[in-house]
Amino acid sequence: MRSLLIAFVFFVALPSFAQQPLLDLMPMPTTIQLGTGWMTIDAAFSVGISGNSDPRLEGSVERFLTQLRRQTGMPLLLLKVTEASQAKLQVEASRSNQPVQELGEDESYRLEISAGGAKLSAATVLGAMRGFETFLQLVETTPQGFAVPALTIVARPRFAGRGLLIDVARHFMPPDVMRRNLDGMAALKLNVLHWHLSDNQGFRVESKRFPKLTSMGSDGLYYTQEEVRELIAYAAERGIRVVPEFDMPGHSTAWFVGYPELASAPGPYQIERKWGIFDPAMDPTEEQTYRFLDKLIGEMAELFPDQYFHIGGDEVNGKQWDLNPKIQAFLRAHRLKSNQDLQAYFNQRVEKLVSKHGKIMVGWDEILQPDLPKNIVVQSWRGQDSLAQAAKQGYRGLLSYGYYLDLMWPAARHYAVDPMADGAASLSPQEAERILGGEACMWSEYVSPENIDSRIWPRMAAIAERLWSPASVTDVDSMYQRMEATSQWLDWLGLTHNSGYSPMLRRIAGSDQISSLRTLADLLEPVKDYTREETAPVVPTSLVPLDRLIDAARPESATGRKFGTMVDALLAGHASAPEKQQVREMLTLWRDNQASLQGLEKQSFLLEEVVPASENLTRVATAGLEALDYIDRGARPEEAWKTQTLALLDNAGKQQAQLLLVIVPSVEKLVEAAAGGNTAMSSR
């Protein structure tokens, strides 16, 4: 799966260009060799399939042309499919893929572009799809027209499994949300949608055999089987497998609303509205549980064509089992020492059902118990050590630890997580082969159809690169530059991570005049990890609207990051006079922002909680300007100023309305530098 031996050659030689190509590629390919000149993309552009063809390849050519028209504004009339010999871009895919896409199919491609024409060659149609996305990322507006630079790219994925979990149980995501995110996944060369379809808060797929699963367990928010089939087909056209997850024996309250007999306590049950880990769990000691699961898994195994079937298996707290005398008797009778043993027994039974229906079982770390067949796959939220342990026992695994998008980490932190690090670094080559890749997780407690795109994108691109590109691709600055370009590129697909920002801010402001609110929001990030839950002003449930500033604010502030870079340059003495002036102007703008926001906050209940953050911005920016003044004058401030200011910053660094003011650490650096009497900066 991995290709550690492939050298990463950025470019061999840089010939002189009228314009230097930007190469905002993401994920970075294995090798790039720049050529000379550009191939223009104009009305005469065409694509031709040479050699073997199939409907999936033809479909991907059409989608490629549609996207190329969007990017260039070309009329629907233009950009044609022609004979390969006459085409500007020739595509060759040696063979078709499996009718149902399988794990580990060849996705490599080679893209050669010269001024006169281009050729995309791949072993399979899947590889051609990946190559088309690269071609699209290369399109630039140049002085001579739209064009792609002459170059040769060779690429193959480092890992065979590159996925995204979307949790549609906590908040349901209608089909259009799924479709546009599948488009985004395909653009980033991801190949697995892990569809978290059931949990305590809802069962989201129509079952013909057990209709009460949705009629009583979904609030009417579920996919019909027809919709599921359409979405699977949509994903398949884009080279994305769809692995369904039906979480069991825990995380299953929603099942019990219609079918309480499955649970380990009598019920009745209601759909869970809160978030967290709950007591209800299936009764592993009842044969009727397995008869039910046999039928349901059978039905779903038919609906979902993928080879893999995810049974969840995480976070069973065992309380219902402890309290049920019949279950306790079963433990004794079967010499099961713990609830863990009971779950292992359950997993074995379920694995047989999954296997009977022709599928390979996948589950979270907890399923890893002896006596399960070696073909199952473990998905680890625990980390590389857990994964390595499984690999040593002969089990294949996927890493999700470090890729939880709901924790609001900066992209760089996800980017630094390598499936082959820590415990996995010392695996034998054979064991290492068992690490299939990774999956980012978009748990949806605090995510709605409106803002899910902004929680997935663009940070997902950093994880996609980690899973596709050579391990040596680790330059964070380069990643951020390309991620920003990728973010804008994704706009063409109709993803709303950028376009949804202003409407949400307008709603919060209760006004169309949002420039000062935007200035503030651009500098705020939602609190990290599980702090939102832990510090919630009211108990968070599925009934609470996600329309606060924390829901609009971006997980990572680009403005904050850039300011940080500028301050670092300034303090290192690398900033030019205009750059120093820019830092001052930014701080001045921020200092004065509260004045213009002041009118708005009285108009809107959603702005009220933001006032302290806005006041903090003024204080922090003022402190920053004072520090700059000291630095510029080369004067050392009173010790009292330093103490007071750092205390002020310490306070401003705390969350307000569950939001963090991201410039605080950089201003702290300025204050420290000013107080340290560091006047090196003033010399430039």
Add this chain to the structure above:
Amino acid sequence: MRSLLIAFVFFVALPSFAQQPLLDLMPMPTTIQLGTGWMTIDAAFSVGISGNSDPRLEGSVERFLTQLRRQTGMPLLLLKVTEASQAKLQVEASRSNQPVQELGEDESYRLEISAGGAKLSAATVLGAMRGFETFLQLVETTPQGFAVPALTIVARPRFAGRGLLIDVARHFMPPDVMRRNLDGMAALKLNVLHWHLSDNQGFRVESKRFPKLTSMGSDGLYYTQEEVRELIAYAAERGIRVVPEFDMPGHSTAWFVGYPELASAPGPYQIERKWGIFDPAMDPTEEQTYRFLDKLIGEMAELFPDQYFHIGGDEVNGKQWDLNPKIQAFLRAHRLKSNQDLQAYFNQRVEKLVSKHGKIMVGWDEILQPDLPKNIVVQSWRGQDSLAQAAKQGYRGLLSYGYYLDLMWPAARHYAVDPMADGAASLSPQEAERILGGEACMWSEYVSPENIDSRIWPRMAAIAERLWSPASVTDVDSMYQRMEATSQWLDWLGLTHNSGYSPMLRRIAGSDQISSLRTLADLLEPVKDYTREETAPVVPTSLVPLDRLIDAARPESATGRKFGTMVDALLAGHASAPEKQQVREMLTLWRDNQASLQGLEKQSFLLEEVVPASENLTRVATAGLEALDYIDRGARPEEAWKTQTLALLDNAGKQQAQLLLVIVPSVEKLVEAAAGGNTAMSSR
């Protein structure tokens, strides 16, 4: 149809509020009476249907709740349909509408909101739909939460026919584009989509009887019958009739590609790529023409359920008829004196076919010839006089003159066009009844799926108000304020008139750094009327991409309009010191803009043509600042300065890259005032 007698009462008394409601309603209802307090919209909000119900009403309740969730960010779980007695909003529609919506059905409604609850009453389901849109426009973010103000609104449309023509022949508009624009139409209470489905450049509907119409005449860009049915159903659910137009005997080159035997000259024919009026026309003297039309109209009459059927009938230049000896012989034999007479003959024959298939014929001004039955409807691109003339002869009519969105007029100019003005003002009440309303026209020579929304919206809202609201509603400032709010409101429907702007500018810039390009673009408007065509640098065709700045720039510059208002206030001595300062700051920003744009223009072929406009902006803003200085100092400039500066402005007022710099007239005023030594302004 019209309700000229209904008084327009803005509000009777204004009780004291914590917050004064904005009432950004558009179109303005017939009467509004403000009450006391607000009704909050929170998780407990619900809607109940009291009395008569039908699926269309239930559907509109669901769509209303969906939109309310979007506007408030409420979860999909919330906002329910309940028993009427328990509902916060009770809806009552006394009767269902016709199975196929008809012209003139009652659309009136009454909306009463008090702090405790709301009631929407309407004679029909259609009226309820219109009332729901008003309710949605009333939703505000207040200090206490989302809320609607207590009030009573009574509304009924002034005209029964309020339409929008979308030309899908010149540029095809895929179903999703149609759907989102139908959403926008419903939001503005429009009730007719006039679908211009065929023209020289394409035949856009699948015909099972004559498949070559699309296989040879559409470039593969057409609606299947299934898609047509879906779009008609989509429109019907929103209270919008769909009137198809198949333009004949001219504007029909695309028909002749597959069926040259219909034409008046032998062919072969190709799909027309250029814009304008062309020679090909059907042969009105051949019986096979009518046999063909009989079958086609029959097929289409079944596909399109509306009572009305548009046959176009405009702009036949008669050249093919003049050159065809057989046709000339026919004229002599039938004592037809002119091509006009021949077309009248054709229209009579076609009218019989339309009528035979159960429809009422509609056509453009040109069809108005004696001997057509009185039930036909004339759509006038010529004006109110033409319409009045028809009305006097007993024909009903619709105004389109003055409502051509492709001419890039400001909203105020469309707003000033009243169907009952000019010749129509002197009609007898009975004749006046024959003026059914109006239809805006979105001809699509210079419109693509990407930018059509920005050409229709928000200006269409001004026309929608003209056609719905009482004739006395004419305050232009109020209209603009409400139109701007409406524009933002429409964002929730997924219309792209706002969200599409930045991506287009980024493409033009070939960069993500577009702030200076945006500053410039915000001050540029496309040239007006038919100037684009007349001054085109290359022959415009359907093969030319619409990706220039003229295609991204908004038809009307809001920034330019606001600047104009501020300058007028300043010159009238009404501007405060901060307002005067703001004018200065705007001009300073604009003067310096070219400096920051300078880097970009070398990177992109699409920016090249914009350079002179950018340079003009610097010159014009500099002139404005000079004028301000003179005014502030109370000093009279040299005559030479005035002469030179006005010459400069005269030059800068000319189009550059087919774009107009909108601030020139206001700066001219400043210069004139400065040169006139008018120093009154400096006293405040």
